[in-house]
Amino acid sequence: MIINGVQIDATFAEAFPMKGTRAIITAQNEKWAMIAAQAMTGFATSVIACGCEAGIERVLSPEETPDGRPGVSIMIFAMGGKGLAKQLETRAGQCVLTSPTSALFAGIDGGIRIPLGKNLRYFGDGFQTSKVISGKRYWRIPVMDGEFLAEATTGQVDAVGGGNFLVLAQSQPQALAACEAAIEEMKKIPNVIMPFPGGVVRSGSKVGSKYKALNASTNDAFCPTLKGSSKKTELSPDVESVMEIVIDGLTKEDIDKAMRVGIQAVCDLGVENGITRISAGNYGGKLGPFHFHLQEIMA
Amino acid sequence: MSALTLTLKTRPDQRVDMSPLVCQKLENLDPAQIGAIKLHCGKKKLRVDELFTISGFDTKHILIKNSFAKLDYIGKDLEDGIIHVEGDAGAYCGMGMKSGVIKVFGNTGLYAGCEMKKGQLEIDGNAGDFLGGALAGNKMGMKGGLILVKGNAGDRVGDHLRRGTILIEGNVGDYCGSRMIAGTIAVMGHTGKFLGHSMRRGTLLLWNTPKLSASFNDCGSHTLAFLPMLFNSFKGLNSRFAENEIAFNRVQRYAGDMAEIGRGEVLIKI
Secondary structure: EEEEEEEEOOOEEEEEEEEEEEEEEEEEOOHHHHHHHHHHOOOOOOOOOOOOOEEEEEEEEEHHOOOOEEEEEEEEEOOOHHHHHHHHHHHHHHOOOOOOEEEEEEEEOEEEEEEOOOOOHHHOHHHHHOEOOEEEEEEEEOOOOOEEEEEEEEEEEEEEEEEEEEEEEOOOOHHHHHHHHHHHOOOOOOOOOOOOHHHHHOOOEEOOOOOOOOOEEEOHHOOOOHHOOOOOOOOOOOOOOEEEEEEEEEEEHHHHHHHHHHHHHHHHOOOOOOOOEEEOOOOOOOOOOOEEEHHHHOO | EEEEEEEOOOOOOOOEEEOOOOHHHHHOOOOHHHHEEEEOOEEEEHHHHHHHHOOOOOEEEEEEEEOOOOOEOOOOOOOOOOEEEEEEEOOOOOOOOOEHHHHHEOOOOOOOOOOOOEEEEEEEEOOOOOOOOOOOOOOOOOOOEEEEEOOOOOOOOOOOOOEEEEEEOOOOOOOOEEEEEEEEEEOOOOOOOOOOOOOOEEEEEOOOOOOOOEEEEEEEEEEEOHHHHHOOOOOOOHHHHHHHHHOOOOOEEEEEEEOOOOOEEEEOOO
16 A cells, blocks of 8 residues: 555554553643643653553643643553552652642543542541532642642543554654654544653664663664664665654554544655654564554545 | 322321432332321321322332421422422431432522432422531531522531532522532622621632621732633533533632631622
């Protein structure tokens, strides 16, 4: 398949089941809601070493938030429910509770309930109070700038992590420009996040390593400087840079949509902007049950 | 299907225990069977059809017409369904109700909504003492749900209130929120003496400045984030509480009762 001169490989991205949740952070203005959201989703690019994958889903208008203030919706994904709950709690405690004027609300009403403000309330040292409003419990924790308001729980649902595609380009600036265009479009899709810095990862990994202590290492098949030395190289001589976009989402369909708009944005730039191929990371179907076939998605 | 309508034929001298006439107990009964139910009236037991004319079939929606202040225990332990009362209701209206809606178009007597667990009790007129309170000797009053009074309420509103919300558009008597354990009482009108006496936790939300006991400490003026959410939750009510103009988030906060554990609060609109 070729779109605007860009070859779409006959391969698939391989994703795996995760547990996901969403939280809504509000503050006095969008600036401070965003600061809290960025802090909460920091150091959360990959479960390989961060414990979770997290990102900002979108900015919310005051009409869309529970307390009528500007807000930001964030999503966190982890390999298991226990790990997710732990990450959510520590991040909420260290990054949102501490952020001026912030409040924290559930972003998913259904699913298994996991603590959001339920345990953070103990920071109130006995001065905390709760209010049940429309059937939902909120904790009011006295803090130095006033009160920190946090919903007791949020919902944990089954999710999908690790959807991805690779952008192969004739130069590094061209690969990055294409990825930036893709991320711009993918951010418009609900229920997904792209957890890597700016949504783009330049160090895609393969499973395993020659070093026993490591369970992931550089994806040498797509490293352009190894075109002549790696036996597994999948790059043609004209490819000088490869970048990857990783997507976590609540459902396979959400990731499908995000991949489609992302790949389309890259293809719109086309071969005249140095984009040669779109490929994907897979591990022969051994890593996870969710397969995103690129050509099917773009058909 | 039309509502099961019970129209009072005569006003007995003695008080009537209406507790058998709740939706869940009348399910699958035909009018003849409902008419044969016996109600305590003083020392006597009267058949329902001796007191009421019965019409309609929908036992999930009961309409009591010509009601007066001696019909006690209307909607006691109600589990789902709707009860409308045209006229006044006696004491213990909605006592212990578990869900559903009771709407009284007149006044209610003592202990309306006492120890209720869930659901909604709406009173168009005035309510007597111990609204949403605990029965004498019991340690917990209302445990959930919502009570809305469009008129005034008597003394000891929310006595021992454990959870839930009591909204009063008019005035309340003395000892409002006494011995409160938690929950919210909002009063648009004026409050009597000994407000929040021995309250432990919970919120008394007021539009007018009360006369507070010395055991309530001024915590200053604040903008509280939960208040807009609380007012938003009243939007669906047929009440002044649903109006945008009455909402506020800026309050003077008093903590108390310091003679108790002092975790309660009186929030006064500023």
